[in-house]
Structure formats: structure tokens, C-alpha cells
């Protein structure tokens with residue numbers, strides 16, 4: 466269960482943005498979808514504890530991570546949240562293995578034997594064994610994404626937050642890594658909240674999509690409902706003129722961004 470209701474404002478002196486976002490769902494894969502500047506990244510940062518809302522709450526899997534009324538604000542490092550940043554944010558001077566192990570170590574704490582085993586398992590299961598001693602700059606985009614994903618999972622998160630997980634990848638690789646991510650989610654069994662601009666990501670991975678606009682959640686589409694599925698499935702039979710991206714046309718219509726065919 467992910468239950469988010471947050472109000473916060475950010476300002477750089479000249480501009481101010483007010484976020485007032487709320488959504489709650491039992492669905493395992495949640496997409497936050499919407500135009501640039503809608504407040505999706507700020508929402509993810511507030512869930513992770515990187516930003517503190519002035520009001521509201523963040524509850525994940527029955528745990529209260531933030532509740533303004535009850536003065537609860539679990540520090541980011543204790544939230545058990547895995548965060549995959551848009552550009553992966555890998556440390557260029559560390560090897561693949563060191564990157565994955567990073568959150569499990571510190572200046573004073575060396576990698577414990579059980580953590581080292583976990584890191585090695587992740588390296589193996591993400592197909593990174595051959596490059597475990599390489600640095601990120603020598604890896605392909607897809608390999609870098611796998612390292613970032615393995616790093617996000619290393620500290621056994623209770624939820625995985627993904628900010629545009631496929632944005633940096635070419636279209637061919639994107640489909641392959643969507644499949645891999647779906648398989649990883651099945652394997653680790655934790656919920657995911659994913660930001661995306663790409664309708665195909667929503668269709669391939671999400672159980673529910675929340676459309677964000679102007680700092681608010683303005684609509685939800687339950688992709689598990691038979692009716693929604695039927696509309697998406699019927700997209701495959703639309704006339705040739707619309708065949709370029711039929712899924713996009715339909716989902717845009719459902720999310721209120723255009724006309725249904």
C-alpha cells in the first residue's frame with residue numbers, strides 16, 4: 466500500500482511552485498505520468514525523504530514515513546527506499562561492484578560478509594559479473610541502468626522509486642529493459658513508483674497511472690480493470706492512419722490528454 470498526500474512549496478527567489486499531490490493504491494506498479502514541470506520528481510523526492518512537505522503524510526506498506534500532524538519524519542537513510550535517478554548518478558571513480566555496494570558501506574564501515582554476498586548475488590543476477598571491476602564510463606547505457614538498479618536494490622528497499630528509468634536509452638534497448646525491470650519486480654516483489662513521459666512504459670509496466678498536472682494528481686487510470694485493458698487492447702485494431710502509436714492515442718484519451726478514437 467502506498468498512500469501519499471503532500472503539500473510543499475519550492476522557491477528559488479524568483480519562481481515558486483506549489484505541490485499538493487495525493488494518491489493511494491494497493492497496486493504494485495504505480496506510474497506518475499504527466500507533462501514536464503507537473504511536480505512528479507518533487508513527489509518522488511518527498512517520498513524518499515529528500516524534501517520535507519509542510520503538511521500531509523507518506524505511508525508505504527503500513528509504515529508511516531512522514532506525518533506532519535504526528536510530527537513523524539523518518540530520515541531518508543532510514544526509509545528503506547530504493548531510488549533510481551534519471552541519469553543513474555553512478556559514481557564515476559568507483560567500479561561497478563563498489564557502486565552497487567556503496568549504500569552498504571561508509572568510511573568507517575567495511576562491507577559485512579552477508580552484504581558482500583548480497584552484492585555478488587545482485588551482480589550475478591543482473592548479468593554484470595564480467596564488468597564488476599570496470600568503471601561506469603566503460604559500460605553501455607543498458608549496463609549502467611542495470612548497475613543503478615542493482616545499487617537501488619542493494620539495501621533491501623521496501624519500495625523502489627524510478628525517475629524516468631528508460632529516458633537515457635535508445636528505443637530498442639528500452640523495450641528490452643522494460644521486460645527486465647518487470648522480471649526484477651516479480652523477483653524482488655516490492656512495489657514500484659515510476660515517473661515517465663512515455664505511454665509505452667505505462668502500458669508495459671504499470672497497474673495504475675496517476676496523471677499529474679500543475680502540482681496535483683488530476684486523474685487515475687486503473688490499467689488492471691477489464692474495461693481499461695479492453696480499450697488498450699482495441700488500440701491494436703485501429704485504422705492505419707492511427708497505427709503509428711495507437712497505444713499512445715488511447716492512453717492519452719484515458720488520461721484526458723486527447724480524444725479517444
Ligand SMILES: Nc1ncnc2c1ncn2[C@@H]1O[C@H](COP(=O)(O)OP(=O)(O)OP(=O)(O)O)[C@@H](O)[C@H]1O
Nearest residue numbers: 475476477480481482500501502503504505506507
Ligand atoms: N528549488 C526550486 N525552486 C523553484 N522551482 C522549482 C524548484 N524545484 C523544482 N521547481 C519547479 O517545480 C516544478 C516541478 O518540478 P518537477 O521536477 O517535480 O517536475 P516534473 O514533473 O518531474 O518534470 P520533468 O518531467 O520535466 O522532470 C517545475 O516547474 C520546476 O521548475
